[in-house]
Amino acid sequence: MQTNRPGLALDFSLYLDAARFGAAAMVVVAHLLMLRLIDGPVAAFVPDLGREAVIVFFVLSGFVIKYSVEQKHASPRDYVVARCARIYSVALPVVTLAFVLVALVLTFSDVAVTTGYQVAKAYIYFPFHMLFAGEFWNLAETPPWLLPYWSLGYEVWYYALFGIAYYLSGARRLVLLAAVLLLVGFKLWMLLPVWLSGVWLYEWSKSHAVPPRWASAGWLLSLAALCVFKLVDADIYLRAYGSAIWPFPGLRLISADRYLADYAVCALVLINFACARSMSFAWLRKVKRPVRALAGHTFTLYLVHNLVLMAWKAFYPHNPANPGDLALLLFAVGVATYVLGFVTERRKGAFERLFRGLSERASRLVVPAKAGTHT
Template sequence: MNRAFSAYLDLVRFIAAMLVVLDHLVAFRIVTPAQAAFFPEWGREAVVMFFVLSGFVIAYATESRQQSFGQYAVSRAARIYSVALPLLLLAFLGAYALQGVLAEPLKEGYQLQKFYLYIPYHSLFLGELWTHSETPLWLIPYWSLGYEVWYYLLFGVLFFMRGRRRMLCAATVLLVMGYKLWLLLPVWYAGVLLWRGRERLRLAPAAARAGMLLSVVLLCAYKFWHGDVWLRTLGHAWWPFASLPLGSAERYPGDYLVGLLVLLNFHCALHARMAMPQWASRAARVLAYYTFPLYLVHGLVISCWLALRPAAAGGVEPVSVCLAVLLATWLAGSLADPLRAAMEAGGRRLCAWLASAGGGLRTLQEK
């Protein structure tokens, strides 16, 4: 992957995170209705961008490195948990400490009462399996991790395992995931297929740049003419299982269309021969580093702010909220790097110990 294209993906990742933040500023009325008219409500489309991008990057990184399944699992777990776990614990601790002074009782108060169940539950990303629809208190965007983490696991099984064991483990993971994750799996896996088929349909640079522009124009037209609303209604009408709620997957037809447009954009960007100064590439890499902390922590800040100061819901303090989000993002990002390194080191030692223990057990069995 060349430097300019890698920087482009970094910028897309950061822009997608910002779109989610702006969408939530509108949805939770942090900004006034007059201000909201200038804010794009593209939160769902941004999550689809993340899904396609995630599948693409995972396929690239896994095929470019000599890894075992254990190394892959340790790397992915450290990447996720170094940000998600501290914020999950902070959300529960913060809500518990502040519940006595909150303006209104927490609607997720039942999670606090049974924190010993819900913290492990959310730590294992079980909130979107089958008919479950549980998001941790004060962590609005956490639902998407309930999809992405399971897609990581499925990809690892399919990539690293072979033969009957591979099929059995993949079938088990799919069975655990449930229908909502099945519905959006093609969106995520489209990124994997894009990486693997990147050389099969080559484009001239001029055509590739035109394709990039066309994908953006089509996506804007889709939102401007409310294609997302129409397809959401159509998706409900098409869904044949009334007893199985769609929940967070209810926009699946629109997600497929947006996923195709994102796929077109990325494929064209691969062949567009973009140029980017080195300083811009470095800046994009820094922004991308803070993308995941920004994506998760802004929900914690907004929810906490509204719980303590309901007047903010009238749009009186958007600047203060945004500054709080920026500060929290920087703190979460600063903590994530050393924590990730420690988790990876601990995970590698655990894998080495398990490998040596397994080898010793086989030796004993042979004797």
């Protein structure tokens, strides 16, 4: 979408980066509440927006993926390499760390770990998690101490579905789409519209725009509507209602049991992003470098924080009423995210080279070099 307003494209890019980091921070807060690491009276005033943050990630992911393949003119190989590098640059080191850490805990302490059976059979569960199969059909498995990993069981397979739909055609596309949809199961079908809404928003924004005089009002209204949505417990009601009307008792909703609330939040996120696209966020330009830096650690923060929280809760005598303990815990999360960033997101280029080399080797195996001409 063309615009004559200077700085608007930069503003929107910075806004999306800020939204990405803000969503990750909301997930951290949600897990602080879930693990009761924040005092009860204080916790009553702290919003639990963890699930809503995941919906932000899904919409943003669809939007960015469509932008990336269109603006960068990525080939199918480029797409696969970029997606693998993005995911495995964080997932591989963090899941490895989780298995090692929990193995040490089980060996040298008496701390109970409910997912200890995965460490005992790491030869099965580690590759299982590297395939992001934890949300297939009736499954509900996340790596030890990595609860946020569940969303990758959705998002990674949405990448695969998008790549098939975008790069292939004809019968091959239909067959592969059907095969992948059959493989992943009904839970991923239910939240696929949320991810695809981000793709739709990108397409819509190329030829449409919210009039600037309405954009600010719409942006504020979307945030206000989300606040009301949470204050009246509409998400809780919709979760219960969605489970009550679910007609397939043999198919467990588990991580998809909030699907009705997810659709409602998705609509608010779409309104918010569409309006933000027409707004000026000049103040974000003044903090461009820290915003970019924080956004560059978002994926690591999203996964690593739960390892820190679980270890902290297991070994440190945390006092939820002590602000000093909470500040020290958040500092530990920040340090862990920063340090691990050196072997995760900051090493994405190395992973890209690795996957590009693997893809080239695979191509040579599938399509051998043409033999010399014989006369």
